[in-house]
Amino acid sequence: MHKVSDVKIGQDIMKINKKIAADNNAFFNANRITVFNVMGAIGSGKTCLIENAIDRLKDSFSIAVVAGDVVAKFDSDRFAAHGVKVIPVSTGKECHLDAHFIEHAIEGEDMHNIDILFIENVGNLICPSDFDLGEHVKVVVVSVSEGDDIVLKHPVIFKNTDITIVNKIDIAEFVGASAKKMSDDAYTCGCKYVLLTSCKRGDGLKDWNAFIKEQVAGNR
Amino acid sequence: MHEVSVAQTIIDAVMNEAKEQKAVKILGVTLALGELTMINTEQIVFWIQSFLEGTIGEGAFVNIETIHGKVQCNKCNVVTDVFIEDDGISHYIIPDFTCGHCKSKNTFICQGREMIIKGIRIER
Numbered sequence: 001m002h003k004v005s006d007v008k009i010g011q012d013i014m015k016i017n018k019k020i021a022a023d024n025n026a027f028f029n030a031n032r033i034t035v036f037n038v039m040g041a042i043g044s045g046k047t048c049l050i051e052n053a054i055d056r057l058k059d060s061f062s063i064a065v066v067a068g069d070v071v072a073k074f075d076s077d078r079f080a081a082h083g084v085k086v087i088p089v090s091t092g093k094e095c096h097l098d099a100h101f102i103e104h105a106i107e108g109e110d111m112h113n114i115d116i117l118f119i120e121n122v123g124n125l126i127c128p129s130d131f132d133l134g135e136h137v138k139v140v141v142v143s144v145s146e147g148d149d150i151v152l153k154h155p156v157i158f159k160n161t162d163i164t165i166v167n168k169i170d171i172a173e174f175v176g177a178s179a180k181k182m183s184d185d186a187y188t189c190g191c192k193y194v195l196l197t198s199c200k201r202g203d204g205l206k207d208w209n210a211f212i213k214e215q216v217a218g219n220r
Numbered sequence: 221m222h223e224v225s226v227a228q229t230i231i232d233a234v235m236n237e238a239k240e241q242k243a244v245k246i247l248g249v250t251l252a253l254g255e256l257t258m259i260n261t262e263q264i265v266f267w268i269q270s271f272l273e274g275t276i277g278e279g280a281f282v283n284i285e286t287i288h289g290k291v292q293c294n295k296c297n298v299v300t301d302v303f304i305e306d307d308g309i310s311h312y313i314i315p316d317f318t319c320g321h322c323k324s325k326n327t328f329i330c331q332g333r334e335m336i337i338k339g340i341r342i343e344r
Contacts, residue, residue: 002244002245002343002344003343003344004247004341004342004343005241005341005342005344006339006340006341007237007241007339007340007341007342008338008339009233009234009237009337009338009339009340010336010337010338010339011233011336011337012334012335012336013226013229013230013233013335013336013337014333014334014335094222094225095222096222126258127222127258129258130222130257130258130259130333152314155314155315155317156256156258156315159315159317159329160329187325188325189317190317190325190326190327
């Protein structure tokens, strides 16, 4: 006769990620690297905003990028063309980066002279919000072409972010979206700071770069 | 969307524990999921049961307990419940992260993002 028993496990499966994220964060602090986890949907403009920041800041700071994507080659090539260190991370079928991916990405890399590390997460507003990477600053990019109700569809990621960038505002009228509504919604969700930008027209990019500089200064 | 990889992690832990306990059958798995995680409970149950097919856990129940969301206020430090509105049809949830005490929006989530494997029911 078999005996039935209840066995307690009590394991938080996110604990492993949190532990590795804390280790990553300690490594970044020891090397005085300010890390930005740039999240957002596919086509929101994450790559473009990072490229813009690289061009404006690379004379003052040493910059590296972790290019995370299901196939990292394409964005990785774009960043490399700007003359910065690039670490491609292809996630294959995974829809997000986790702390373990980042631990392996920086393992064996010479990061000693890096001031700023941008981590471009996989295009997705859902899964990345569950996984801390060890970053200092969480950035969420949304494009007006995603529709101006996109923020309220994903309140958790906007609650947990340090800055929301509403991007491509130059095409807002053509896609019938209100950038102001998106900004208001991000504040309603509890986001601390919102910027309206257009990489094509240049709106808000000075503020984006000023924000990055402030974060670096505050982290030193 | 990451239910498959989360389910796989859960299965690995469950199978390890079952082996350690010398179980001949896994009858059930109990999880506690934070309501502010981006995990769909129906999907996670589906994937766990799919992974258990053909193993000593085939047919096991998957019981999910909910860990309610809480925020702590950066202004008054009080911890209050996150009020979550569910329209009951599409299950579109709208969490309100406002402090329940002083009504400040300057809060942080202090509970509700956990994914805990509470335990398993086994036959030895």
